[in-house]
Amino acid sequence: MASTLLEDxxxxxxxxxxxxxxxxxxxxxSRRAGILAPWWFVAPxxxxxxxxxxxxxxxxxxxxxxxxxxxxxxxxxxxxxxxADVFTDRAAQAALWNTLVLAVLxxxxxxxxxxxxxxxxxxxxxxxxxxxxxxxxxxxxTPLVSGYVWSYLxxxxxxxxxxxxxxGLGGLAQDWLGDPDFALYAVVAAVVWQFAxxxxxxxxxxxxxxxxxxxxxxxxxxxxxxxxxxxxxFPLLNGAxxxxxxxxxxxxxxxxxxxxxxxxxxxxxxxxxxxxxxxKNAFLLGEYPFSVALAVVMTILIAGLSAVQYRxxxxxxx
Amino acid sequence: MHTRYTxxxxxxxxxxxxxxxxxxxxLIALVNVSLKPANSQTNALxxxxxxxxxxxxxxxxxxxxxxxxxxxxxxxxxxxxxxxAISALASYPLARxxxxxxxxxxxxxxxxxxxxxxxxxxxxYATMRDVGLLGSLWAVILINVGTAMxxxxxxxxxxxxxxxxxxxxxxxxxxCGPVRSFLNVVFPLVRPATGTVIxxxxxxxxxxFFTPLLYLSGSGNATAPVAIYSFVSQYVTVWPxxxxxxxxxxxxxxxxxxxxxxxxxxxxxxxxxx
Numbered sequence: 001m002a003s004t005l006l007e008d009x010x011x012x013x014x015x016x017x018x019x020x021x022x023x024x025x026x027x028x029x030s031r032r033a034g035i036l037a038p039w040w041f042v043a044p045x046x047x048x049x050x051x052x053x054x055x056x057x058x059x060x061x062x063x064x065x066x067x068x069x070x071x072x073x074x075x076x077x078x079x080x081x082x083x084a085d086v087f088t089d090r091a092a093q094a095a096l097w098n099t100l101v102l103a104v105l106x107x108x109x110x111x112x113x114x115x116x117x118x119x120x121x122x123x124x125x126x127x128x129x130x131x132x133x134x135x136x137x138x139x140x141x142t143p144l145v146s147g148y149v150w151s152y153l154x155x156x157x158x159x160x161x162x163x164x165x166x167x168g169l170g171g172l173a174q175d176w177l178g179d180p181d182f183a184l185y186a187v188v189a190a191v192v193w194q195f196a197x198x199x200x201x202x203x204x205x206x207x208x209x210x211x212x213x214x215x216x217x218x219x220x221x222x223x224x225x226x227x228x229x230x231x232x233x234f235p236l237l238n239g240a241x242x243x244x245x246x247x248x249x250x251x252x253x254x255x256x257x258x259x260x261x262x263x264x265x266x267x268x269x270x271x272x273x274x275x276x277x278x279x280k281n282a283f284l285l286g287e288y289p290f291s292v293a294l295a296v297v298m299t300i301l302i303a304g305l306s307a308v309q310y311r312x313x314x315x316x317x318x
Numbered sequence: 319m320h321t322r323y324t325x326x327x328x329x330x331x332x333x334x335x336x337x338x339x340x341x342x343x344x345l346i347a348l349v350n351v352s353l354k355p356a357n358s359q360t361n362a363l364x365x366x367x368x369x370x371x372x373x374x375x376x377x378x379x380x381x382x383x384x385x386x387x388x389x390x391x392x393x394x395x396x397x398x399x400x401x402x403a404i405s406a407l408a409s410y411p412l413a414r415x416x417x418x419x420x421x422x423x424x425x426x427x428x429x430x431x432x433x434x435x436x437x438x439x440x441x442x443y444a445t446m447r448d449v450g451l452l453g454s455l456w457a458v459i460l461i462n463v464g465t466a467m468x469x470x471x472x473x474x475x476x477x478x479x480x481x482x483x484x485x486x487x488x489x490x491x492x493x494c495g496p497v498r499s500f501l502n503v504v505f506p507l508v509r510p511a512t513g514t515v516i517x518x519x520x521x522x523x524x525x526x527f528f529t530p531l532l533y534l535s536g537s538g539n540a541t542a543p544v545a546i547y548s549f550v551s552q553y554v555t556v557w558p559x560x561x562x563x564x565x566x567x568x569x570x571x572x573x574x575x576x577x578x579x580x581x582x583x584x585x586x587x588x589x590x591x592x
Contacts, residue, residue: 037411045408052464056438142525201587
């Protein structure tokens with residue numbers, strides 16, 4: 001029905017009464033009137049987006065100020081009580097801190113490795129295409145699966161400890177996942193291993209866009225490779241840095257899969273993250289108001305850090 | 319400056335190959351351990367000879383991986399078809415109409431990139447329960463489609479904006495309405511964006527664990543990661559068996575990756591720049 005109407009209008013627009021304008025004019029005209037992209041093309045996307053994202057998110061934010069139990073329509077207003085619970089709860093404090101530590105460490109290490117690999121592969125190295133495929137392969141692996149592989153490698157008699165003993169560093173062998181001092185860092189290592197290849201390909205794309213002439217000019221001006229990289233190439237990689245930092249930061253702040261596979265948040269709360277705590281409280285303990293408030297805190301954290309990060313990297317660029 | 323293969327390049331090549339060998343250890347261990355007899359205690363990196371495929375048969379049956387892979391495939395295919403259709407369609411007016419509603423809709427959708435799914439989690443779960451979709455693949459499909467909108471629409475819209483208007487004008491002159499002009503002219507022209515949308519969503523949806531865990535665990539409709547999760551909690555110490563299950567669950571995505579690696583890497587590398 002709607003489509004018939006619009007097609008009619010379309011025909012009317014191109015009706016014989018309006019003579020076809022000659023070459024240079026139509027471009028501006030058509031952007032306004034000629035090409036009809038009807039509003040209802042957006043309708044299915046908006047409908048599903050509103051149903052799945054907008055309405056539940058707004059309800060989540062709203063319910064964080066209530067004692068809604070997730071079941072019925074019953075709820076009453078409790079103000080900031082849930083947030084007070086979140087900020088005084090030991091497990092929540094641990095989860096917030098762990099999540100920040102994990103996100104920052106993953107962001108820094110993953111991007112440093114990704115950048116180093118990209119710079120290494122952006123050269124005449126013969127095996128560069130093959131190596132790129134190898135470094136990127138973990139990115140497509142199911143995070144849960146890579147978490148399980150790492151929990152095997154890091155087990156007390158696992159490959160990591162065997163390698164350490166093999167090279168005479170047996171003293172460093174640990175129960176990596178069972179020790180509260182190491183569990184979180186073990187997860188960081190697994191996440192970095194999985195996603196460094198992602199940072200690498202984004203940096204590689206950035207490197208390929210750096211014009212060769214500028215580098216030649218810098219060489220002629222007497223800049224060595226080190227100087228050329230930090231003064232010429234790196235500033236031009238700003239777009240790639242923004243994307244990479246954003247991706248790894250947000251990914252780190254949402255971390256769930258690898259933690260579940262490797263430590264389940266333990267030992268104790270040593271590797272608990274916001275996501276695992278939300279899951280446990282909501283679906284294992286039935287603490288809905290607490291979980292919803294924690295999700296709001298997480299949202300503010302993500303939006304806030306993204307904004308700060310975006311500002312910082314943009315300022316650095318200009 | 320990168321034009322000659324020098325001694326330094328050779329050193330660089332050797333160092334990179336060494337790093338890649340270390341990088342591949344977890345993948346090698348994954349395959350190697352899965353080929354060992356179930357009670358084997360040998361080193362993960364000692365080549366297994368003769369290999370046994372017994373674990374694969376056991377894992378396939380114990381974890382119901384056949385059904386799980388089927389569910390994963392249905393979820394991935396249906397979600398991606400819907401994502402491509404709906405977001406490409408939406409991007410057309412968002413890219414071509416310069417009115418305020420179009421601009422604000424675009425920004426509104428983009429804002430979704432900053433909202434973590436956890437915020438919507440509980441209310442959405444309650445809604446799905448109320449409409450009777452718990453345990454249904456449709457719950458996961460709908461959530462995949464909804465959460466994929468911001469990024470897919472962003473990608474398509476920036477792509478359509480860069481298309482020259484001439485083709486659509488020609489279609490208009492030939493009497494095409496907006497629907498035909500979109501289907502026959504615009505959609506074929508945005509094929510690169512469609513490739514990126516398919517690849518990024520395929521990898522994301524296939525590997526996704528959190529949403530199917532909530533909606534499908536214990537329902538008999540588990541996707542591969544959820545089936546693996548319950549399988550591992552049952553057989554946690556029998557590593558060769560567990561690893562065979564893990565390998566089966568990632569074979570489809572790895573086959574896609576290794577056969578289309580150029581496009582997959584390109585999709586990930588270029589995805590965010592539109």
